[in-house]
Amino acid sequence: MKNDSLFVYSSDYLNYKFSDNHPFNHIRVQLTHDLLKELSVLSEDEIISPRIASDDEIALIHDPAYIKAVKDAGKGTLASSVASNYGLGTEDTPIFSNMHEASALLVGGTLTAVDAVMTGKAKHALNIGGGLHHGFRGKASGFCIYNDSSIAIEYMKQKYDARVLYVDTDAHHGDGVQWAFYDDPNVCTLSIHETGRYLFPGTGNINEKGHGKGYGFSFNVPIDAFTEDESFQEVYETSFRKVIEFFKPDIILTQNGADAHYYDPLTHLSVSMNSFEFIPKLAHELAHEYCDGKWVAVGGGGYDVWRVVPRAWSRIWLEMKNKIATGALPGKWIERWQSLSPLELPKTWHDPEDLYEPIPRKNEITEKNKLTLERSLYQISH
Template identity: 85%
Template structure:
């Protein structure tokens, strides 16, 4: 039986854990799944377990020597000097037991989502455990070991001969995915992120447009720090609509980092939950307009794991299902998780008004972001 949408989930996603005090905490995946279940928006038949990605699948993007290094690190058998050459054992990406298996399961989850959509088992699929967009061919980076999105795109190209549009709304530039397909005209990447002037990874500039045959298929919208809802949504909609009209993909893969929110401790943007309702709404609309609905969504960043991420990622699934919700979060969910949260959980789906003090440079930031979009899209608009 065909389901309209499928939710890829396993409690084993929690095994992707660097340490107790590391900002990347996949309890946010469990929090989201539990919230959706609590409001009766996620049925058991809509959930599907991820499979483990094979070494051959991971090697679609990653160097075999790097995969072997990750395996050795998983067992505590990789010397620290060697680990550093692969970006492992760093402050951002510490080594943890069974890191290969935990990472391969996340990749397999995104491939499970891909197969569900590309074979027609479902129209949409969501793997919030994925979205690890900083991983490189031979190096871990920015909390990411294997780059599930890059692997999924190459997998779609080879298995389904698909033309893929990748749209990344994480506050950090989707560098790993961009560079993986920088010379490929069959993959178009659009990243809307906080400018790298002061934020990791420092890339995603306007002049990063692709190389060789891939020139003109990489789009970057580096927005100003303290960008608010109206400007973020304006930038996102203008760029997404123009890029998809230009590229006309077979399928859309969206990376849904939830770290542009005002509460996020690692970034400097100022959006609210209104933007996390808007982001999947537009993706859904355009997937049906251009791709017969084929839409695969993954998670990504988001470091206010208690107050922001569960609400933001729930919005993706609710949009896929055509459900709307507002008002109070379920009391049972709040009571269950408040005991674990170091912060007071929000009582409502939407943020309260006056979430933060007025930003004095709002008009200047808005105008600067508009100009950035115009410059980024100049080659396809003119």
């Protein structure tokens, strides 16, 4: 029987682990999976295991020399002087045991999701273990070793001859994916992110529009620090609707970093759980309107792994299944995890109305974001 949606998951995703105190912690994947199971909205026949991506598949984007360096690093046989050339062994991306195998599984998870959708096994597929959008052809960056989204896009182009729209709502610019397809007219990238003025990686300006035949297929909307729900959602909806109408893709791939939330310790935006309900809702609607429902979603950033990420990523699956969740979170889930959490877990799906003090520059920030949005979409309307 065909499922409308499939959930790619393995407890082995937790093997992608830099250290106990590193901000990137994939326990958030386990927390999300457990929350959905506790809600009784995720059945065993909807879960599919990820496969390990082959070296050839990883080499669709990454240099073979880099793949070898990752393998050697994970075995402890890569000299530190060589590792630094590949962005390995840095503060952001420390070396850990078997890092190639752990990274290849995340890539394989996204490819598993792609194959499920492109072969008609499901309309939608979710791999919250993926979304590592900072990885480059020959270099690790920003907690990302292999760039599963870039590999998946190139895989879809070659295997399924697909035109792909990639939409990234992580607070950090989706630089690795943008540059991988910067001169490619069959891939359109849209990134809505906090301005790089104070935030890694510092790219994603509105003038980054593509190159050569790919000119006009790269869209960036860098929003101001302290942007709130209303402005965030306006920027997201307007840009997504205009870009998909312009590009008319065969499939949508969304990267769902949850680090735009007010609680996130690494960013400076003021988005609440309302936006993380809205983000997949619009993606779902537009997938059915333009792509016969074909939608693959991956995870991404999100560094308040206890209070924010499980609620935000659960929303993607709930939307795929046309389910609604309001009111209290399951008590058993809170009981199970509270003793491990350094913070008090939220009791409800939505945030309190007084999540933060009113922001005095709200109108100024909103107007600035509107102007940025207009300028970023100028190439479509003219």
